Amino acid sequence: MTKHDASDKKQESELEHMAEEIFSSEKREDIWAIIIAMGILILSVAFPDQIYHFFRQALYLF
Amino acid sequence: MQQLKHLFVPDWTRFVPGFLFCLVFAFLGMNLDHLIGQYHTVGIAWATFLYEEAQFNYVVILLLGGILVRNTIPLPKTLFPGISIARTIIKPGIIILGVHYVWADVVRVGGMGLALTAVFIFGTAIVVMWLCKKWGVSDGLGGIMGAGTGVCGVSAIIATSPVVRSSPIEMAYAIGTILLFGTLMLFTMPYIGTSINLSEPEFGGWAAIAILNTAQLVAAAEWYGTEARDTAVLINVARIMFLPLVVLFSVWFYVLRTGKQDPDHKINKWLLVKDKFPIFILGFFLLVFLNSLNIEAFGNPRIEGSPFWAMNASYTWLFAIGFSGIGLSISIEDMKKAGGKAFTIGMVAALVKMVLGLGVILLIGAQWLRVTGGN
Numbered sequence: 016m017t018k019h020d021a022s023d024k025k026q027e028s029e030l031e032h033m034a035e036e037i038f039s040s041e042k043r044e045d046i047w048a049i050i051i052a053m054g055i056l057i058l059s060v061a062f063p064d065q066i067y068h069f070f071r072q073a074l075y076l077f
Numbered sequence: 078m079q080q081l082k083h084l085f086v087p088d089w090t091r092f093v094p095g096f097l098f099c100l101v102f103a104f105l106g107m108n109l110d111h112l113i114g115q116y117h118t119v120g121i122a123w124a125t126f127l128y129e130e131a132q133f134n135y136v137v138i139l140l141l142g143g144i145l146v147r148n149t150i151p152l153p154k155t156l157f158p159g160i161s162i163a164r165t166i167i168k169p170g171i172i173i174l175g176v177h178y179v180w181a182d183v184v185r186v187g188g189m190g191l192a193l194t195a196v197f198i199f200g201t202a203i204v205v206m207w208l209c210k211k212w213g214v215s216d217g218l219g220g221i222m223g224a225g226t227g228v229c230g231v232s233a234i235i236a237t238s239p240v241v242r243s244s245p246i247e248m249a250y251a252i253g254t255i256l257l258f259g260t261l262m263l264f265t266m267p268y269i270g271t272s273i274n275l276s277e278p279e280f281g282g283w284a285a286i287a288i289l290n291t292a293q294l295v296a297a298a299e300w301y302g303t304e305a306r307d308t309a310v311l312i313n314v315a316r317i318m319f320l321p322l323v324v325l326f327s328v329w330f331y332v333l334r335t336g337k338q339d340p341d342h343k344i345n346k347w348l349l350v351k352d353k354f355p356i357f358i359l360g361f362f363l364l365v366f367l368n369s370l371n372i373e374a375f376g377n378p379r380i381e382g383s384p385f386w387a388m389n390a391s392y393t394w395l396f397a398i399g400f401s402g403i404g405l406s407i408s409i410e411d412m413k414k415a416g417g418k419a420f421t422i423g424m425v426a427a428l429v430k431m432v433l434g435l436g437v438i439l440l441i442g443a444q445w446l447r448v449t450g451g452n
Contacts, residue, residue: 043084045357048168052360055173055391056384060374063387070390074104077112 095159099405103397106142110135132267135393136300136400140263143404152405163402164292168357170395171295171314175364176378176385177307182448183365189445190285190312193437197286197430198319202326205426214422222254222422253411254423255289260407262427263293267301277301278446279438281308285316286434287427292403299396307448314358321350 059066086092113133116124127133146152202223209219266287270280280301288294291313298309367375368385376383438446 040086042356043086044162044165044168045355046084048165048172048357049360051166051169051395052172052364055169055388056364059384059387059391063382063384066387067390070394074107074394075111076108077115 091155092159092162094153095156095161096163097159098156099160099163099398099401102143102146102401102405103139103394106139106401107135107394107397110138132271132300134300135397136296139397139400140296140404140407143401144407147405147407148409157406160402160405164399164406166395166402167292167295167399169360170392170399171291171310172357172360172364173388173392173395174307174310175361176368176389178311178365178448179369180365181369182311183362186308186311186446186448187315189441190282190315193282193286193441194312194316194319197434198316199326201426201430204429205422208422208425222426254420256407256411257420258423258427259288259290259293262288262431263297266297266431270301275438276443277304278308278443278448281305282312282441282446283434283438285309285312286438287431291317292399295396296400296403304447308446311448314361317355317358321354325350 055066113124113127117128206219206223208214209222214222262284266284267280269275270283275283281298281304284294284297284301284305285308288297294309294313295306298306368377371377375385377385378389380386
C-alpha cells in the first residue's frame with residue numbers, strides 16, 4: 016500500500032468518525048428538544064397562568 | 078440507566094460558559110426589543126421608525142448584535158462550544174409551534190410543501206451533481222455540494238461526506254459556501270419580500286425553498302411575520318424528512334450506480350435512513366395531533382388560561398436563545414473559506430433556487446400556503 020493510499024484511508028475514517036459523532040450528537044439534541052418541549056407542556060398543564068406570566072412579563076425588566 | 082447516560086456527553090461542562098453567555102445575550106436582546114416596542118407604543122418617533130420602517134425586532138437585534146460581538150470583540154475560546162449548541166434550542170421552539178397547526182394545515186400546506194421541497198431538493202441535488210460531473214469536479218465535492226445545496230446545508234454535507242469520500246478541504250469549502258449564502262439570504266430575502274409586496278404565507282413558502290439551514294430559515298421567516306414563520310416551519314418539517322432520502326440518493330449516484338462499493342464495507346440502506354431521521358419532528362406532530370383533537374383540557378393558543386395558551390408564550394424565548402447562538406457563531410473568517418468551484422456551484426444553485434422558487438410561490442398563491450390553526 017502506498018503512503019498516499021494510507022493517508023486517504025486515514026482521512027476517510029476520520030471523516031466517518033466525525034460524521035458519526037455529529038449525528039449521534041444530533042440525535043441527542045433531538046431527544047433533548049423533545050424533553051424540553053414536553054417539560055414545558057407538563058408545567059403549562061400544571062401552572063398555566065404562572066408559565067404565561069413568567070415568559071410574557073417576569074422576564075422583561077422594562 | 079445506560080440509555081440515560083447517553084443523553085449527556087462526558088465533557089458537557091465545556092458547553093456551560095458559552096451557553097450561559099447566549100442566555101444573557103438573549104435576555105438583553107429581548108429586553109431591548111421590548112423597550113423599543115414600549116417607546117413605539119407611546120409614540121416616540123425614532124422607536125416607531127425602528128419598529129415599523131426598519132423592521133428592527135428581536136430577531137435582527139440578536140442576529141446583528143451577535144455578528145457584531147463575534148467579529149469585533151475577542152471572545153474567549155472557552156465560549157465557542159456553548160455558543161455552537163445554543164442554536165439547537167430552536168428545536169424545542171419548533172416542537173412547541175405544533176400547537177399552531179391542525180391536521181388540515183399539515184395536509185394542505187405541508188402537502189404543498191412536500192411537493193415543492195421534493196421538486197426543489199431533488200431538482201437541485203440532481204442538477205448540481207450533474208453540473209459537477211460536467212465541470213470535472215471530484216465526486217467528493219460534487220456529492221456534498223449536491224446534498225448541501227439541496228437540503229439542510231451543513232447537516233447534509235456532514236451526513237453525505239463519508240459516503241462520497243470528501244476530503245477535509247472539500248468539506249471546508251462546501252461548508253464555508255453554504256454558510257456564506259445562508260447568511261446573505263437571511264439578511265436580504267426579508268427586504269426583497271417587502272419590496273415586492275410578498276404576503277407573509279408566500280414569503281414563508283419562498284424562504285422554505287431557498288434558505289437551507291433550519292435556524293436561518295426560522296430567523297428570516299420570524300423576522301418577516303408570524304404567518305410567514307408558521308408556513309415556513311411547516312414546510313421545513315416536510316423538508317427535513319427528506320434528509321435521509323437525499324443521503325440515500327447520494328449513495329446511489331456516487332457509489333451503487335457506478336459500482337464503487339467496497340465489498341468489505343456493505344452499505345445498510347435501512348440503517349442509513351433510520352440514523353439520519355430527525356426524530357424531534359415526532360414531538361412537533363404529537364402537539365399537532367393533540368391540538369387537532371380539540372381537547373378541552375389543553376385548550377388552544379387563543380383560549381386564555383389554557384395549557385396551550387401558556388405554552389405558546391415560551392417559544393419566542395427559545396427562538397431568542399437560538400438566534401443568539403446563530404449571530405454569535407457567524408464568523409467572517411469562516412465564510413472567507415468559501416472558495417474554488419464550491420463557491421461557483423453554491424452561487425448558481427442559490428440564485429436559481431431563489432428565482433425559480435419565487436416564481437413557483439407566486440403561481441401557487443397565498444391561499445395554499447396560509448396556516449389557519451383551525452380557524
